[in-house]
Amino acid sequence: MKKSAILPAVLLLWFVSLSSAWAEPAKCFESRKGASEVTQRMIGENLPNVKCSPKTGAVLWWGDPFDGTMPMGDMPIQDADYTRGKALVKPRSDKIGLLPLCGNTCHTGTLPKGFPTNKDTRELVMMHQAIVLDSTKLPHGRGNIWCLDCHHSTQRNKLVDHRDKPISFDQPQQLCGKCHGEVYRDWREGIHGKRIGEWASTGTKRWFVCTECHNPHNVQHGDRNRGFAQHQPEKAPSLPKGMKTADHERHPHGTSDH
């Protein structure tokens, strides 16, 4: 082989090997699939931002728990345990793709002639069926609430509470807590819900807000167990040496054990 052919061959091999490193970076979800995805990347020497599960695509480990967060901001304090600046949330507004347009297109604040001006329940035809199939039967609250009870009627990039105060999509707890007060109190205490970061009560934490775990549009869906969707579990532990199956411990539901 001519010497002049060696260098291009080496370069080609190097590019080929690199291309495997340029494969699609892993994407995994933080809490629920489709709502909280992150892309894996390196944020330091030997420090990825997340480690993903190869089986289920869930995030298993955060390199930096505060990656992509911002301070939670104002929250009505009544024996709350956070100090401003120490409670962080991951903003969701930038992930809701159409949100900037919501106020500018279709819902500009000016209602077209003939449209109802009240907040009574009505059927939505050909609108947002992908989110809610039948607006008169919202699977949340058993007929007691519908879209405009949570979504602002004129500023569609905001949520709204019972006093018509607009609430940011990044702080849904200000709305959810109005009805789910006991859960909200537990969430403020850190008993309900998820936090990552520093464990000290005076530490910095990223608080997971309500909609990061719960999808308010279908909490009463048939296969939900206590309002939380079903997930694919991770792999079972390895069987002990010498055992081939775990059939000995499986028994049909409800039959006698011994």
Next chain:
Amino acid sequence: MTNKEKICNSQHSAGGCACSGQAPVETPVDEPSSRRNFLKNAGSLSVSSLLGTAALMTMSDDANANMEWAEWFQGNYRLMSEEEKAMARARLERRYSREYGKTVTVDGTPPQEGVLMGYALNIKKCIGCRRCAKACVEENNQSRGKDQDIEWIRVLKMEKGEFSQEKMNQGYPEGLGIQVGGNAYSPAGVVLEGEHYYQPEAVPEKDSAYMPIACMQCEKPPCVKVCPVRTTYREADGPVVIDYNWCIGCRMCMSACPYWARRFNWSDPNLPKEAMNPVTHYLGNRPRMKGVVEKCTFCIQRTRKGRYPACVEVCPTGARKFGNLLDPNSEVSRIIARKNVFRLKAELNTFPKFFYFMD
């Protein structure tokens, strides 16, 4: 890489073990005195010809073979002076960095004042996804592979319980009529006889509850009491730890633990380089060696630096809570104050610091 290292690595990969008898002569960047080097070399030279068993144990082909002789003879970590501890950790950093090809740190942060680590788990919220068990493995450098898989957390699936009309007359007739009801032996609720290897398509399943179990970090640990060499002990801020270099592998602690929390390295651990977490603590997640016991340490490498353990962070339902039991404002203290908590096998007087609750 010094020449010595290059030679060591190449000989090592060829299966030779000439390097196992001598400590590498390179000077790590952070080692100031050459007297240490001299002593190390003198010590290693003087003992390098002894101990057949030790020689046998270095003849395996893996990177553990490049253990420095000083590591063989180090004492119990708790009894070392601060300087000896630092030397021990530096030795390990060198060895691990060589083995795994990354900069590995072996931290030695001591217990924090005024902290007693506690844990609370909401068994109403656990959906049995097992992400805690896998996150723990991502963080803590356990061995993995066939017959070598170690997971510190075990999630049990328990039946919700079903009592049926049909079984009413299916009791055991014992001489004088039915004495055992037909619905006996139907498991229900929190029983320690769950399934360990469940693998459904989706969790939580309708008829099941889930309960994860790992080391309870007891205040009166039965494992600590039975250890013949006192290698496992309770640190001042709460977790029960193991000095892996002192453990003799007798497995008494594994027998004594009522929660089946401890695991054993039956062979050289298989830890792939790319999966290795380089941020370690001497008493925590540093890579172990064959023949020693390991278990959950409440992620001591993270919690001593103020961060939640890996299992707490990954739990998708927020069922796991961690904090300082001595701080009334911590999440765990609030849970104990507000909710009803219980501990497993409380009648054994182990006083775990791992509480279960429902809300």
Next chain:
Amino acid sequence: MDKLKRFAVDYVTYVVKGSPAFYAWIAFLCLFILCLLYGTYLHAADGLRYTGLTDQVHDGLYLANFVFLVGIAAGAVTIVFPAYVYHHKGLHAVAVLGEMLAISAVLMCILFIISHMGRPDRLWHMLPIIGIYNLPNSMLAWDTLVLIGYMLLNFIGGFYFLYRKYTGQPLNKKFYMPLIYISIVWALSIHTVTAFLLNTMPSRPMWHHSMMPIRFILTAFAAGPSLIILIFLIVRKRTRLWIENSAIDLLATIITYCLGLALFLSLSEIVTELYANTEHALGLQYLMFGMHGFTDLVPWFWGSLAASIAAFVILLIPAWRSNYRLLALACGLAFSGIWVEKGMGLLIPGFIPTPIGEFTQYLPTTLEIFVTLGNWAVGFLILTVLLKGAIGILLGDIAYAKSTQAKTTSDAAGVSATPELT
């Protein structure tokens, strides 16, 4: 010093010479010892991965044999106690053979512990000054102490006796008798501490009851003398040393009582556990009837029970007990029954189910079995050598008076050639 040197030289030269049958026996043992060496190499190089041990059942054949052999070592007291406290003539003459058995049994225990440990290269961590010795908390630390002490007691006592016999000098009672009395009490302690090793752990409900030390002592005093009787019968047949019938009969009586009581304790355990049949009885249920489809221990349990009952019945009937053929059978049955009961019947089911309810099974690998047999072979080799030497000295074949290079046959001085006590 010269006498000591001659003692050593004469002892060794006597022991290495023997009949073809003797050499065949040694060669047979060496086969297993080779397997042991290979197995130990594998354990040292690769850890315990080639055994059937798992995190669920993490103590297996090795620890089971350790527990059993501590009992055998303790069983030597059944010779020493009657011999010296009750001045039983028949046993007095051969008491030193019991001490030799104790030494080899304790040596086997140490070998099994080394096989069992994950890091035998770190055994020095247990030494008091250079390591840490966790007294008074750790039962394993106590066990090590009492075992080493027992071995030393028997070694010093036994070889002192043999040396004095060799040189023809009388024993120094003030030195020797305290050793004997201490070793009698110490023998009880070694198996009691081994029982405490297991029964002080409430995490293992099958073991966590106060009956364990009693049961251990009883089975030790049944299995130990069984082995001793078999050895005595072989010694009678193969050497010129005649062991009195009274010695064998007393040992048989001891076995009868202890085996009977041990069976009674087994019955008591079965009734107590299975009456209420709580979760704590799952281990026993698994052993006796199998659970969740795992029935591998069931034949072992019923087999050992049958063997022990058969042995007891044979021993109970005086006409059968005095028939030494049947006695040998009974001893073999008792020994193997108790061996199975310690290993498969006690140790393994203690781990099944695990404290959090997992049912598994334990299947020892071929390597494990060969290492076990190899350890036994080493023990039997040491036992053979020690017994041969002791018998030679008892017979007077090895004596300082005749310490020439050529081996001379002496008239059988008979059993009555015990050293005079001043």
